[in-house]
Amino acid sequence: MKQEELSEDxxxxxxxxxxxxxxxxxxxxxxxxxxxxxEDVVRLISKKKEEPxxxxxxxxxxxxxxxxxxxxxxxxxxxxxxxxxxxIYYSAPKQKKKLDSLDDLDPxxxxxxxxxxxxxxxQKRLSGVAVDIVMDSVSVATxxxxxxxxxxxxxxxxxxxxxEHPELVQKYLGTVVPARDNFFSALNxxxxxxxxxxxxxxxxxxxxxxxxxxxxxxxxxxxxxxxxLIADEGSYVSYLEGCTAPQRxxxxxxxxxxxxxxxxxxxxxxxxxxxxxxxxKDGKGGVFNFVTKRGICHEKAKIxxxxxETGSAVTWKYPSCILKGDNxxxxxxxxxxxxxxxxxxxxxxxxxxxxNSKSTIIAKGICAGKSNGSYRGLVQISxxxxxSRNFSQCDSLLMGDxxxxxxxxxxxxxxxxxxxxxxxxxxxxxxxxxxxxxxxGIGTEEAIALIVNGYCKDVLNQLPMEFAVEAQKLLEISLxxxxx
Amino acid sequence: MLKIENLKAEVDGVEILxxxxxxxxxxxxxxxxxxxxxxxxxxxxxxxxxxxxxxxSGSILFDDDDLLDxxxxxxxxxxxxxSFQYPVEIPxxxxxxxxxxxxxxxxxxxxxxPMPAKDLLWKMREKMDLLNMKPGYLSRxxxxxxxxxxxxxxxxxQMAMLEPKLAILDETDSGLDIDALKVVANGVNKLxxxxxxxxxxxxxxxxxxxxxxxxxxxxxxxxIIKSGGKELAHQLEEKGxxxxxxxxxxxxxx
Numbered sequence: 001m002k003q004e005e006l007s008e009d010x011x012x013x014x015x016x017x018x019x020x021x022x023x024x025x026x027x028x029x030x031x032x033x034x035x036x037x038x039e040d041v042v043r044l045i046s047k048k049k050e051e052p053x054x055x056x057x058x059x060x061x062x063x064x065x066x067x068x069x070x071x072x073x074x075x076x077x078x079x080x081x082x083x084x085x086x087x088i089y090y091s092a093p094k095q096k097k098k099l100d101s102l103d104d105l106d107p108x109x110x111x112x113x114x115x116x117x118x119x120x121x122x123q124k125r126l127s128g129v130a131v132d133i134v135m136d137s138v139s140v141a142t143x144x145x146x147x148x149x150x151x152x153x154x155x156x157x158x159x160x161x162x163x164e165h166p167e168l169v170q171k172y173l174g175t176v177v178p179a180r181d182n183f184f185s186a187l188n189x190x191x192x193x194x195x196x197x198x199x200x201x202x203x204x205x206x207x208x209x210x211x212x213x214x215x216x217x218x219x220x221x222x223x224x225x226x227x228x229l230i231a232d233e234g235s236y237v238s239y240l241e242g243c244t245a246p247q248r249x250x251x252x253x254x255x256x257x258x259x260x261x262x263x264x265x266x267x268x269x270x271x272x273x274x275x276x277x278x279x280x281k282d283g284k285g286g287v288f289n290f291v292t293k294r295g296i297c298h299e300k301a302k303i304x305x306x307x308x309e310t311g312s313a314v315t316w317k318y319p320s321c322i323l324k325g326d327n328x329x330x331x332x333x334x335x336x337x338x339x340x341x342x343x344x345x346x347x348x349x350x351x352x353x354x355x356n357s358k359s360t361i362i363a364k365g366i367c368a369g370k371s372n373g374s375y376r377g378l379v380q381i382s383x384x385x386x387x388s389r390n391f392s393q394c395d396s397l398l399m400g401d402x403x404x405x406x407x408x409x410x411x412x413x414x415x416x417x418x419x420x421x422x423x424x425x426x427x428x429x430x431x432x433x434x435x436x437x438x439x440x441g442i443g444t445e446e447a448i449a450l451i452v453n454g455y456c457k458d459v460l461n462q463l464p465m466e467f468a469v470e471a472q473k474l475l476e477i478s479l480x481x482x483x484x
Numbered sequence: 485m486l487k488i489e490n491l492k493a494e495v496d497g498v499e500i501l502x503x504x505x506x507x508x509x510x511x512x513x514x515x516x517x518x519x520x521x522x523x524x525x526x527x528x529x530x531x532x533x534x535x536x537x538x539x540x541s542g543s544i545l546f547d548d549d550d551l552l553d554x555x556x557x558x559x560x561x562x563x564x565x566x567s568f569q570y571p572v573e574i575p576x577x578x579x580x581x582x583x584x585x586x587x588x589x590x591x592x593x594x595x596x597x598p599m600p601a602k603d604l605l606w607k608m609r610e611k612m613d614l615l616n617m618k619p620g621y622l623s624r625x626x627x628x629x630x631x632x633x634x635x636x637x638x639x640x641x642q643m644a645m646l647e648p649k650l651a652i653l654d655e656t657d658s659g660l661d662i663d664a665l666k667v668v669a670n671g672v673n674k675l676x677x678x679x680x681x682x683x684x685x686x687x688x689x690x691x692x693x694x695x696x697x698x699x700x701x702x703x704x705x706x707x708i709i710k711s712g713g714k715e716l717a718h719q720l721e722e723k724g725x726x727x728x729x730x731x732x733x734x735x736x737x738x
Contacts, residue, residue: 438556454576
């Protein structure tokens with residue numbers, strides 16, 4: 001339409017005037033090591049964290065594996081490869097002593113949390129969400145720990161778990177995502193400095209949402225967090241993670257590994273709202289988000305991944321399920337938004353090994369500006385996974401004429417009793433839909449938000465209430481001004 | 485209330501409205517009739533502000549404003565409502581959420597807080613009764629999987645909720661069976677008062693038996709070629725359009 005083209009410049013203007021709300025930095029003293037990666041750096045990290053020998057050995061082995069690996073380039077994204085010698089691998093906010101309670105927290109740090117909208121005390125009182133906060137590379141605060149401990153639930157930073165619960169960490173770390181799995185998982189295994197650890201004992205249902213909040217603060221640092229979550233037989237847990245970063249002109253690397261273990265009859269619900277700094281409208285700066293997330297389901301176990309991805313300059317992420325047990329269930333619900341020059345290559349892998357295993361994939365891509373979004377998914381049904389079923393639905397919604405959306409579904413079925421369904425659609429927000437909303441008094445921005453929310457409903461419905469509201473707001477902010 | 489003067493509009497360089505003049509006062513019902521392709525829907529779209537059509541000249545005065553200076557949503561805030569001939573689907577958005585958004589936006593412009601949920605629900609129930617809507621309707625997604633008749637009723641339901649000053653019903657009767665037509669007409673009649681006005685655009689006289697117009701206008705080839713009282717609709721029903729369109733074509737060319 002004529003008028004649309006005319007106002008495109010204005011619209012671009014508008015998009016970029018929407019500032020990344022979380023782009024501030026916190027001025028706190030930190031303990032930072034020199035740039036670069038070597039065996040000595042790995043040893044230094046391990047030493048700073050006062051780790052046992054087995055952990056150092058694990059790291060060194062991973063480091064040596066990493067040295068022999070090459071950075072992958074099969075994803076449908078283009079970016080300058082990071083210089084791995086130009087990254088700081090360890091930075092921790094300096095704290096004078098170990099904290100007994102959150103009230104002892106550094107006031108500057110506390111301010112940061114307030115700005116992020118996560119007043120710990122508020123959260124404590126109102127929503128009953130237990131939060132672990134990882135700033136740069138170190139877990140700085142975990143709430144509700146003692147209450148959870150009464151139930152036998154362990155929720156702490158992974159560094160603490162390495163010290164306090166070595167038998168669990170040693171037994172499960174790297175069993176779902178081995179260090180040699182890929183370039184970034186090897187790097188993570190060598191240098192991860194913190195992350196969250198969670199263990200839900202047999203038969204217990206975690207009474208509150210567990211949540212980790214990740215924040216990159218220090219300039220030039222990479223963030224390599226490691227999450228390990230074990231749901232023992234018949235247990236249930238719902239876990240949330242959120243992330244933000246300051247606005248910086250250089251790219252920052254985030255290479256996390258998340259491992260989930262759902263024992264027989266256990267259920268894990270893992271939700272992510274990812275809002276790393278996406279870079280500016282010219283593609284300058286922004287976080288490279290190269291993450292490996294995978295879970296294993298034993299008999300009758302269920303893992304459900306829900307993600308709302310709006311941030312990062314480049315995203316490379318495939319939360320996956322290994323459906324090892326008979327009658328196990330894997331789910332993946334995703335909304336991935338790209339705007340301006342953002343690139344995302346994201347999707348899932350469902351590996352069916354057990355009989356009667358079921359998986360569902362609902363992936364919704366939204367592309368605006370000059371961005372590029374790809375869905376990449378693998379559904380693999382092995383010979384022994386008799387009577388397995390998969391349903392996949394991959395939709396893309398395009399805004400404007402300069403963005404691109406791609407779908408790469410891979411399906412491998414090795415038995416004849418299984419069923420795989422795949423549906424895919426691509427649509428544009430119709431001028432007629434916008435006009436219809438306008439005619440009812442709903443302005444164009446609000447109309448887009450409404451239409452996008454409707455489009456994402458199936459995924460947003462999977463999120464816990466408070467998170468769904470945050471995700472909705474994020475979608476609105478990310479797409480502001482993207483259609484006239 | 486509404487005064488359209490010498491309105492000309494085109495799409496892709498083809499002139500569709502060739503100089504429309506029309507005045508509508510509060511409390512009146514006007515019917516606009518005419519054969520297919522005469523420009524009826526274009527006229528309603530242009531009043532509502534559909535940018536598919538380019539207005540080349542003329543004005544649309546609505547109270548103190550020229551609607552042509554306003555965006556479609558601003559026109560809606562002033563009280564212009566269009567019941568669409570082909571309402572679009574908005575997947576994933578329930579009727580109640582959609583209406584809530586519309587009412588909230590309008591109240592925002594007026595400097596009012598959102599309507600309390602209880603009041604809103606109460607009002608929705610009342611209007612649902614008025615239009616014989618089935619229970620469960622509010623939680624269905626906007627026009628998704630609606631039958632033709634349900635879509636039209638959904639339009640009138642929104643009209644009832646938004647209480648516009650000027651309602652334009654574009655072929656609201658198409659796709660309605662006689663029972664549904666009566667329900668819709670009854671709803672429209674009940675919403676009528678001395679402060680609002682209705683423009684009924686229709687192809688057939690049938691609807692006008694139930695929504696009785698004060699004035700009838702015949703639109704042909706982008707112009708209003710004849711205006712009269714409600715009896716004009718009956719004449720058209722009996723004799724068809726040819727007897728007037730021929731005269732008009734002699735005057736302006738076909």
